[in-house]
Amino acid sequence: MENMEEVQSKHTWMHVVQYYETDAMQIVHHSNYIRWMEEVRLDYLSKVGLAYDSMEAHGIIIPVLSASCEYKTATRYGETVKIMAEMERFDGLRFYVTYRITSEDGSVLHATGRTSHCFLNRDMKPVNVKKAAPEIYDFFRHFKK
Amino acid sequence: MENMEEVQSKHTWMHVVQYYETDAMQIVHHSNYIRWMEEVRLDYLSKVGLAYDSMEAHGIIIPVLSASCEYKTATRYGETVKIMAEMERFDGLRFYVTYRITSEDGSVLHATGRTSHCFLNRDMKPVNVKKAAPEIYDFFRHFKK
Amino acid sequence: MENMEEVQSKHTWMHVVQYYETDAMQIVHHSNYIRWMEEVRLDYLSKVGLAYDSMEAHGIIIPVLSASCEYKTATRYGETVKIMAEMERFDGLRFYVTYRITSEDGSVLHATGRTSHCFLNRDMKPVNVKKAAPEIYDFFRHFKK
Amino acid sequence: MENMEEVQSKHTWMHVVQYYETDAMQIVHHSNYIRWMEEVRLDYLSKVGLAYDSMEAHGIIIPVLSASCEYKTATRYGETVKIMAEMERFDGLRFYVTYRITSEDGSVLHATGRTSHCFLNRDMKPVNVKKAAPEIYDFFRHFKK
Numbered sequence: 001m002e003n004m005e006e007v008q009s010k011h012t013w014m015h016v017v018q019y020y021e022t023d024a025m026q027i028v029h030h031s032n033y034i035r036w037m038e039e040v041r042l043d044y045l046s047k048v049g050l051a052y053d054s055m056e057a058h059g060i061i062i063p064v065l066s067a068s069c070e071y072k073t074a075t076r077y078g079e080t081v082k083i084m085a086e087m088e089r090f091d092g093l094r095f096y097v098t099y100r101i102t103s104e105d106g107s108v109l110h111a112t113g114r115t116s117h118c119f120l121n122r123d124m125k126p127v128n129v130k131k132a133a134p135e136i137y138d139f140f141r142h143f144k145k
Numbered sequence: 146m147e148n149m150e151e152v153q154s155k156h157t158w159m160h161v162v163q164y165y166e167t168d169a170m171q172i173v174h175h176s177n178y179i180r181w182m183e184e185v186r187l188d189y190l191s192k193v194g195l196a197y198d199s200m201e202a203h204g205i206i207i208p209v210l211s212a213s214c215e216y217k218t219a220t221r222y223g224e225t226v227k228i229m230a231e232m233e234r235f236d237g238l239r240f241y242v243t244y245r246i247t248s249e250d251g252s253v254l255h256a257t258g259r260t261s262h263c264f265l266n267r268d269m270k271p272v273n274v275k276k277a278a279p280e281i282y283d284f285f286r287h288f289k290k
Numbered sequence: 291m292e293n294m295e296e297v298q299s300k301h302t303w304m305h306v307v308q309y310y311e312t313d314a315m316q317i318v319h320h321s322n323y324i325r326w327m328e329e330v331r332l333d334y335l336s337k338v339g340l341a342y343d344s345m346e347a348h349g350i351i352i353p354v355l356s357a358s359c360e361y362k363t364a365t366r367y368g369e370t371v372k373i374m375a376e377m378e379r380f381d382g383l384r385f386y387v388t389y390r391i392t393s394e395d396g397s398v399l400h401a402t403g404r405t406s407h408c409f410l411n412r413d414m415k416p417v418n419v420k421k422a423a424p425e426i427y428d429f430f431r432h433f434k435k
Numbered sequence: 436m437e438n439m440e441e442v443q444s445k446h447t448w449m450h451v452v453q454y455y456e457t458d459a460m461q462i463v464h465h466s467n468y469i470r471w472m473e474e475v476r477l478d479y480l481s482k483v484g485l486a487y488d489s490m491e492a493h494g495i496i497i498p499v500l501s502a503s504c505e506y507k508t509a510t511r512y513g514e515t516v517k518i519m520a521e522m523e524r525f526d527g528l529r530f531y532v533t534y535r536i537t538s539e540d541g542s543v544l545h546a547t548g549r550t551s552h553c554f555l556n557r558d559m560k561p562v563n564v565k566k567a568a569p570e571i572y573d574f575f576r577h578f579k580k
Contacts, residue, residue, distance in 0.1 A: 019332055019342065020325045020466060022459035024512055029455050030209040031179040035310045038176070042309055052309065053368055064175040068213035074269065077459055078343055124219070164477055164487065165319050165470045169312035169367055176310055180455045187454055197454065198513055222314055223488055320499040321473075324466040354465040358503035364559065414509070 007142040011044035013083045014104070017075055027074035034067050037099045037113050040083040044097075048139055058133045061120045065094060069113040080104040090143040093126070094118045152287040155231045156189035159249070162224045172219035179212050182244045182258050185228040189242075193284055203278045206265045210239060214258040225249040235288040238271070239263045297432040301334035303373045304394070307365055317364035324357050327389045327403050330373040334387075338429055348423045351410045355384060359403040370394040380433040383416070384408045442577040446479035448518045449539070452510055462509035469502050472534045472548050475518040479532075483574055493568045496555045500529060504548040515539040525578040528561070529553045 015036050023029040042052060045062075055062060075081055081101055088096040099113040119129045119136070130137045160181050168174040187197060190207075200207060220226055226246055233241040244258040264274045264281070275282045305326050313319040332342060335352075345352060365371055371391055378386040389403040409417045409426075420427040450471050458464040477487060480497075490497060510516055516536055523531040534548040554564045554571075565572040 018325070018329055020328055020458060020464050023455060024457035024459070024461040025206060025208070026459040026461075027208075030212060031176050031183075031455055034176040034179055034212075035308070038310055039308055051368065061170060063170070063172075063219070064216055066213070066215045067175060067179075068211065070211045071209055074208070078341065163470070163474055165313060165321060165473055167314035168310060169314070169316040171314040171316075174310050180453070183455055184453055196513065223486065315496060315498070317498075320502060321466050321469040324469055324502075328466070351460060353460065353462075353509070354506055356503070356505045357465060357469075358501070360501045361499055364498070 007139070008044075008048055009143070010084060010086045011040060011047060013040035013043050013085070015039060015081050015083060017077055017079045017081060019077045022077050025074075027076055030069070030071055033069045033071070033101060033111050033113065036081070036083050036101060037067070037069075037085070037097075037115060038064075040085040040099065041097055041115065044085050044087075050136060050139060055136070058136065059122050060127060060129070060133055060136065061122065061124070062117050063120060065116045065118055067113070067115045069099075069111055071111050072109050073111075075101075075110050081110060082106060087143050088114070089145040090140040092130075092144065095140055095143065152284070153189075153193055154288070155229060156185060156192060158185035158188050158228045158230070160184060160226050160228060162220055162222055162226060164222045167222050170219075172221055175214070175216055178214045178216070178246060178256050178258065181226070181228050181246060182212065182214075182230070182242075182260060185230040185244065186242055186260065189230050189232075195281060195284060200281070203281065204267050205272060205274070205278055205281065206267065206269070207262050208265060210261045210263055212258070212260045214256055216256050217254050218256075220246075220255050226255060227251060232288050233259075234290040235285040237275075237289065240285055240288065297429070298334075298338055299433070300374060300376045301330060301337060303330035303333050303375070305329060305371050305373060307367055307369045307371060309367045312367050315364075317366055320359070320361055323359045323361070323391060323401050323403065326371070326373050326391060327357065327359075327375070327387075327405060328354075330375040330389065331387055331405065334375050334377075340426060340429060345426070348426065349412050350417060350419070350423055350426065351412065351414070352407050353410060355406045355408055357403070357405045359389075359401055361401050362399045363401075365391075365400050371400060372396060377433050378404075379435040380430040382420075382434065385430055385433065442574070443479075443483055444578070445519060445521045446475060446482060448475035448478050448520070450474060450516050450518060452512055452514045452516060454512045457512050460509075462511055465504070465506055468504045468506070468536060468546050468548065471516070471518050471536060472502065472504070472520070472532075472550060473499075475520040475534065476532055476550065479520050479522075485571060485574060490571070493571065494557050495562060495564070495568055495571065496557065496559070497552050498555060500551045500553055502548070502550045504534075504546055506546050507544050508546075510536075510545050516545060517541060522578050523549070524580040525575040527565075527579065530575055530578065 021028045021032045084100045096116045101111040119127045121127045166173045166177045229245045241261045246256040264272045266272045311318045311322045374390045386406050391401040409419045411417045456463045456467045519535045531551045536546040554562045556562045
């Protein structure tokens with residue numbers, strides 16, 4: 001019997017807002033939130049043993065199939081934001097990650113988001129990760145719903 | 146009686162993919178698609194008389210409330226992409242724009258997307274654009290559904 | 291008599307290389323080094339009491355007059371870099387900052403750089419900082435050569 | 436006898452300033468000028484038959500060894516800039532390109548810059564381009580000084 005508690009489904013990453021991330025509205029340009037989601041997602045995958053370079057050693061690439069963000073409150077230079085990622089589910093082919101971006105102390109919700117991903121080989125062809133990389137599948141199967 | 150045909154609801158923008166937009170997967174980083182949507186959107190608004198600086202002269206800011214993108218086919222350095230924006234609708238407070246990003250000749254669909262926006266004053270408070278800026282409302286009312 | 295040792299002339303900042311900073315050569319795109327120099331410079335100025343927003347409260351803007359970078363060894367996704375800034379000198383109007391970007395442990399030199407800056411008011415006109423903002427001058431006078 | 440006039444030593448590229456290139460000072464962030472230099476440089480190399488992908492077919496990579504920029508007048512959203520590149524010289528190992536960034540009509544000088552480059556193979560080792568890729572050398576020899 002599986003013990004879900006052993007599998008890390010959430011991960012938090014702190015990001016210090018940089019001046020070069022602001023735009024002429026004097027707030028962070030909205031495209032950067034998509035980048036922040038990547039920061040926490042890749043750090044999360046790395047923490048659970050699925051670092052980008054180890055994936056690559058398996059010949060597996062994880063592209064972004066979709067990304068969305070709902071902007072709630074602007075962020076500004078000088079602030080630090082907390083970005084929380086949660087593995088939502090894995091359907092055997094694709095996995096889905098949701099995000100919450102808040103102020104450092106969690107009191108202000110800046111944005112929520114979601115991305116979906118699949119597994120490709122080096123020729124950009126879809127890969128059955130269960131067969132091609134059981135070590136990777138071993139993590140994702142915990143999120144199969 | 147309104148003549149919708151007089152109001153431009155679609156706009157096309159060509160973007161030459163830049164090397165600095167690529168990432169280590171040797172394709173364009175997905176965050177740039179969000180930026181390309183801004184390119185066509187702001188050029189469209191400018192063409193219909195709602196340039197960023199004229200908006201600002203009215204004391205009105207148009208932030209992004211949400212953005213989403215579905216990635217279909219990767220784009221690469223050396224390609225030119227065609228980005229088409231279409232004003233989907235205006236609900237009195239928010240407006241919605243949809244996007245199609247294709248190859249230069251339109252034969253390959255790279256991505257589809259959608260953004261939503263509202264009107265704020267300089268203090269970042271929501272504005273009733275009908276009252277505050279009838280000239281701006283005059284354009285958006287054509288998309289009221 | 292001045293005690294130079296009380297004035298912090300150097301500052302170090304760690305940067306975790308992000309995937310979105312890479313390019314199709316699978317190394318960090320060179321333009322990002324210019325951004326990393328800004329990261330350490332603004333953090334340094336903040337630490338010595340000259341945070342961007344406190345400068346702004348004085349009505350003072352500090353633009354970049356020049357920036358240069360010598361690239362020595364490529365950096366890659368997965369690495370952390372150490373960026374060291376040093377206030378080189380202040381000539382009464384402009385100040386000069388030099389940078390060293392190394393691997394986390396300092397053993398590999400990735401790049402060296404230099405930026406110069408002046409003080410402007412909100413109308414983008416040069417400001418005599420000694421008169422306009424003695425509190426700011428009080429820091430920079432230590433580097434007058 | 437060589438006819439230098441047959442070799443294109445200058446190239447011009449127009450860039451429409453994008454909103455996402457601005458920062459909280461409401462001017463274009465200085466790091467983007469380094470990117471604009473890349474835009475004109477790669478388009479120039481492409482025009483003289485040295486497109487990135489044809490270089491790659493030769494197994495040759497052209498990294499940036501150094502980049503510098505002197506900022507003269509700020510650029511803003513809504514403007515179009517003209518970026519002129521000039522091949523300065525080739526010393527057998529490295530080549531040097533200079534840049535002038537002006538307003539669309541050339542009346543305002545926004546910035547000047549310079550980059551230097553060498554030739555590497557896929558293992559990031561320096562390459563003698565004269566031996567390894569005579570077709571590429573054939574272009575650069577015109578700038579040997």
